[in-house]
Amino acid sequence: MRERQPSDIEEASVSNHSGTSDTGQTATSRRGLMKLIGTASAAAALGSGAVSGDSDTTPDPDVDELVERMTLEEKVSRTYAADRYIQGIDRLGVPGIRNVNGPAGASLADFIDGAETTEFPHTIAAAATFNPELINEQGRAIAREAKDGGASGLFGQSIDITRIPLHSRSGESFGEDPYLASALTKSITDGLQSEGVIATLKHYCAYNQTRTTGDVEDYYSTSEHNVVVSERALREIYLPPFRAGVVEGGAGAIMTAYNRINGTYAAEHEDLLDDILKGEWGFDGYVISDYGGTHSGVRSAVNGLDVELVGDEPEYLGENLREAVENDDLREGVVDEMVARTLRSQKEIGALSGDRIGSEPARNTEGHFAIAEQMAREGTVLLKNDGLLPLDTGEIDEIALVGPAPTEFKEDIGGSDGINESRRISPVEGLEAVTDDDTAITTVSSDRTELVTADDGFSYESYDEADFSGEPIETGTVSEIDYEGDAISITWTGEITPSTTGAHGISLTSGGSGTVSVDGERVVYTEGGGFGGPDTEVSSVSLTAGESYEIAVEVSGGGPVRLEWNPPTGIREAAEAAANADIAVVLTRTYTDYGDDRKQYALPDNQDALIESVIESNDDTAVLVNATSAVAMPWVNDVPAIMQLWFPGQEGGRALGDLLVGNANPSGKAPVTFAESVEDYLPQEVDTLPDSARGYPGVEGNVYYDEDVFVGYRHFDEADIEPMFPFGHGESYTTFEYGRVKLSKASTTPEEGVTVSVEVTNTGETDGAEAVQVYLSDVDPAIERPPKELKGVEKLEISAGETKTAKIDLKEESFRYWSPDESDWAVTGGEYVVQVGSSSRDIREKRTLRLREDPPHGNRSESSGS
Template sequence: MKKVLIPVLLLLALGMSARGQQPLPLYMRTDAPLEERVEDALQRLTLEEKVALCHAQSKFTTPGVARLGIPELMMSDGPHGVRAEIEWNSWDYAGWTNDSITAFPALTALAATWNPEMSARYGKAVGEEARYREKDVLLGPGVNIYRTPLNGRNFEYMGEDPCLAGEMVVPYIRELQKNGVAACVKHYALNNQEQWRGSVDVAVSERALREIYLPAFRKAVVEGGSWTIMGSYNRYLGQHCCHNEVLLNDILRKEWGFDGCVITDWGGAHDTREAALNGLDIEMGTYTNGLTSESVFGYDQYYLATPYLEMLRRGEVPMQTVDDKARNILRLIFRTSMNPDRPWGSLCTEEHYAAAKAIGDESIVLLRNDGILPLETDGSGQILVVGDNATRRLTDNGGSSELKPRRTISPLEGLQALYGDRISYTRGYACGRPLYERVEEVSPETVDSLRREAVARARKADVVIYIGGLNKNAYQDCESTDRQSYDLPFHQNELIEALLEVNPRLIVMNISGNAYAMPWAERVPAILHASYLGSMGGASIADVISGRVNPSGKLPYSIPYRLSDCAAHASGDPAQYPGIERGEQEGAPIPGSFLDSGSDPQVTYAEDILVGYRWHDTKKIPARYAFGHGLSYTTFDYGKPEVSSGRLNAGEGVHIRIPVTNTGTRDGMEVVQLYIGDDRCSVMRPLKELKHFKKVLVRAGESVDVEFTITEQDLRFYDETTRSWVAEAGTFKAYVGSSSSDIRRVVPFRY
């Protein structure tokens, strides 16, 4: 389809058609205004062609209009890299030899950099790879809020705070779309668990919806200019989110002015009338589970296919609905596959590997260090590496985020490159093959044998580096299943305890897209936390451990001591997670598959706006490691802030300048975080909320001034009575610190 269009595109600048001197139709002229082209193309389409635009023709494509030279749309899973090619009509891989790519760090890692410049670099690089692979829509990034550490898909998102997620998603989208590849921000909205994701109805206050779960999506649309949005599987107010009147028509279109396409998650459509009326444009993956199962129906039986066409012909839904959908789809096609100005793209370049490495470097979080780190490379002691994640390829499995990288450096390879023959390795634990919906059991004999060998070798080593955590198997960090426990899996806690008994010089380097219990934390000299780092992950891990890179990552989510310290689990009520069945058996937990319970479950967000650190702060339940926490190999002092005014007036801001001094001997980066607290309000408010942050490089012995401007918008809450944003007069505090629990300076002011 696209190859047929190439000679036409070459003539666009001349305004000529392929037939000679005849003027090109308006919709083909790239010098014409976009909306005029869209309207011209729309009036040329038949009803059948308009409907055909609205649904898939294969697993990852939608049809164009061949009669008019309008090409199809090619989509690919993301956002951590362009997925390997899938068969036209099955979930099997196509077996191509030229679809290997750069694997970029997971979005939790990107969020842990707290650096919008890294986000822009990420979007640019992954966009170039998507363009080279001739993709028009990259299915990502994801900005669902981290509500529970059991959510199997948290690693694809940007943490627990809407300010952090919103600031980080905008540069990604802007740079990605400069390649003529559409971002598809997902999963809109309230997709905060995988258990029963296809049927669970989320009961949440409008205030929590507006303050916690929607702001990052709004920034993606209003500031990022995302060209597409993916609806989520779950329901809200009884309607599936892929055709939800409130979310799509009222908020996305009318309030935010979204002019792009709404695309279903694969298998997310459930009703033709709702899909017709409630803002859905493109239907993908219907009658499958979006991951592994096949459909017995053809694409012409999708809800927005023949059933929709027949409803239109009978006058049961307005003809305007299909015109609106076709208009949005044409606009997307003109922005992407019919955009002759988009660059060619590139694949697996050294620049892309450098971007992946830089993001990984800045994302690793040093949680604890008693001085054992950095581990110098010029020593002579023997270093034992223990742990399955030291060698496991963590780009495999995980669902739609699975990747086929051309180059991957494992943590063991990275350490061997720096420390040479000082490094030896033993696995320590086993976890079976990557599977989606079940765990491959490992025999007790194997568990015991691996542990005994690791302990015996640890006894003789000078230093032990443990590399474990979660992986992409079922019930870990994996689409389709939630975690079954807050503990580390595969008997890792017992292994860590056993290693500590024989060698106290233990460095724990865990890889995970989620928080987990650490009953051994106070006895381990050093703890590092990383998310999935992609192609260059092993090099980043080795460089941080050795001190070649000074760690600067900060946690994008809290790490509670125990699951019950998390707001969603504090009451122990299954109504709050994973949900209960409504009706005759109300109160009973529901059995069922990951996609559809076969029943009518509802989950209630009883914690309301108190998500993550808001809960820990307000309820005075300390986290083991707080949101925003992350140490360095140097230290930073926060000086006395300079404040422009003690009062914030309408239309003016309070300007704060604070000097940050590197008091150590190494250059380092610090993330200065500014939170706002409302001393007295007519509604419940958290103790404080993140409103601004800046990451700055401070040379050893030098100081850098960090400046923030607080505006009236930073003081607002959503008033459910008036259904508007309100800032009440009174006294506020600006908390400036290195994490949500490490506040260095407090600046009071009035409004």
């Protein structure tokens, strides 16, 4: 392990496995430098950051001296976090580390009952802004709110790459592209750390799904599936955001994933933790597991884990390490290093001296609300617009706002994703704020869910074995399935005869795994509830009035169990409201719960049928998608306008109103590819749970990343698949004309790099913003490479009629790839094509660049990557 030098500022390069250097400042020097020259006024000492106790403690204590003065008992007490809290050492004046959840804000309600904080748009919406500067402001605001509640650490951001949209926690991702995710990770991490809060980046790494197949441990986000992935894919796709957060953003902590990577649990993975993270990248902060993510004591400690996150008492670290040291099974020096890492992270934010860096703590300020609103505006992606938007409020007397829950947004999926927000601006409030007082806003909910009643009752059989084996322990008949008992497994069968024709939503709520079949065809599958309670899965089936259908329900794992349906009555009323209105707006949503991957790519319930009925009633229909990932859109060619809202945060209603009427101009860009079919996302087989498939959800607990580096748009380009909406796509209420792309030099070396510049003119009548994207293609690659890769972005605010120039630097890192043969970064000279455009499929102009392996004037040098 790399030893920390006494100096706060170090200019050093850190060796990687092959002896080449990781150039630039180390994470240590980056954070030390920020502390010395980048801070605003120091915050008052807080409960989690104040120093008290031993009078011998220096104002800025030396970490090594503190560790030397600790007893072994005190040391091991710092190797676990009980309910997110790492204990302090009062005798030495060392404060504890109070961590809060926080991808979308500082969740102070975790330990301050009822505490309200600002809920910002969730991570995927932040990614859609393509605006690192704005995301840096978000990080600073979240840090101020965390400090205001006495926290010194934040469990965020989640920076795992989006591999497939079924992942329940895809909303906590910065999208599918490692360059974009890295730029945003660096930015928000810098914001958090510079305001005196330890940023904990998660989940390290390849945590791209939350459920799995086979007998592997799998319980609401704790899936321990095995990811079979090449080192090249790890290096080029999944690790770059973490590296950016550590080396450039100065992250103080890393949280490991639950899954295994090539057979080894993430929390004890020597290659990933000790060799790459702490060795190559020079990470000097601490590594913490997620709840239940630790699987060993000595092995985890030796291989790089520093802290075990637990609910109450540690299972593997803590006192277990003391016994291991006393039994000569573990060197005490290993424990010393684990403890030193938590202390270094505290020292970097000023917590050891009680002089926290950054500005004053603040919570729920108008400034924070303004950041949240701006993020919601810039993060909303106008996927399609055939001239319907912006709405002309002077010509509108009535707006029909319909959907399963049109008066509110779905804001989170629960668990660590939730924020106790200080206020919530609804869609109705947003529309009312931007329309005349005499404009009617009619809301109709399409959700008329009720218990399913069988014609002659449901016959049931309950068993005391999970596999329904043996003789039933109870039989009988009930008119409805609304079960609260504790049978291990139970089946129901019956006939239903609907009174209306159309798409019926079918929902099963269950504490255990279960299925619903209609006439022998499975229509609903659930894996059961988690710590948040029972799970509800909702699908749709087309039924005809007067016809009888056989319903079969099977649940293993006990109650409660409830079978409901949503008849098309609400759809008809919504269509009637649309027909009577000038404009119809359909607010759709997914029902994703924390840790429970989506079982279908389609919108759940009968929402597709709702959209189709509303379109038939009113051609002027806009569809809003309140979901954290792409969804199937069989109606995409029929509606004139589609907006992807993601989870827009507490100010989402205000932002939505301004966007719909043109008070704000949409500028969001899709950070993920929108495909017509979920099978389009990977070259190998894709299915949905409970079925197995090699690419997703895996086979017997193993998920095979056969696509290697061809993730997201890289795969769509390589396989020549036309996406529904490409990565980087987003429309505007104005038009942008790109001028001629210029390169600062036609021939360069990796060390010199090149600057790409292009003039962009707003040729419309509305001010707007455009995210200029630069992609790079290797014409004759030494190894199979994607057809193009994003290597630069600049977002320009351009007034109507104005021209601005985007300038983007391509450096050595832009050209490199991971060589499996050399087990190192490599750069190949030759011809490259620089592509500049508005999306990955909207390339406005290309330029050819010659990359020389030899620097000018004949001075030869190696061109290995950093």
